[in-house]
Amino acid sequence: MRYQIELFFTALGFFTRLPVPAWVPWSPERLNHAARYFPLIGWVIGAIGAASYLAFAWILPPTLAVILSMAVTIRATGAFHEDGWADACDGLGGGWDKAQVLTIMKDSRIGSYGTVGLVLMLLAKAVALIEIGIEDDLSVVLALAVAHPLSRLASTSLIHLLPYVREDETSKSKPLARRLTPAELLIATIFGLLPLALLHPLEALAAVLAVTALTLWSARLFMRRLGGYTGDLLGATQQASELACYLGILIAWNFI
DSSP states (O other), X not given: OHHHHHHHHXXXXXXXXXXXXXXXXXXXXXXHHHGGGHHHHHXXXXXXXXXXXXXXXXXXXHXXXXXXXXXXXXXXXXXXXXXXXXXXXXXXXXXXXXHHHHHHHHOSSOOHHHHHHHHHHHHHHHHHHHHHHTTOHHHHHHHHHHHHHHHHHHHHHHHHHSOBOOOOTTOTTGGGOSOOOHHHHXXXXXXXXXXXXXXXXXXHHHHHHHHHHHHHHHHXXXXXXXXXXXXXXXXXXXXXXXXXXXXXXXXXXGGO
């Protein structure tokens, strides 16, 4: 049990900027096995987003509460996934072949594709949450609690399904480049799907279908363009899947 707790804190320290206990050891091997708790990290970030939204909505209009809640979650993760989305937009948008795409994604500067993609992604997520909040504040809370774990399960599934394509041993995501065992995948799946019980069945079904379709499309695109995934593409998948979850919930409202 202590080892599992250490793996959770290892994942928390890698995927967020939240402090972890000093007694937690770190090694590439532990990080390699910590991917099973990536969706559980979504529970933490979703809870932070939900709590901050409720706090801001108590004293501010819902629109501002959504934007400030997003800012809090971005701060908590260090814009880890947003950076991956921007790099993926630059690489896939501006690169012609595999080598060029990988080189562009590794560049720390952000280009036109990355800038436009990041602005549109943040706007789309904000508008989606604002629309969800028209129902009531609880709807936003539940959407955040579901979308963050589910979107991280989408990224985790790519680790299991696709090969890692960077050969650079210094890559930050290199320790994650290992297929999950069946037991690890089961743990990740449970933590990713369990929050769906908070939603109406049609909302949950629509969210799962939207995220699954987005993940399969992403996997096909990544294999066609690069032959596998990189850390940036995992971040991009998390961002796109989070938005897909919100859109799925909104679509389901047409049938409830």
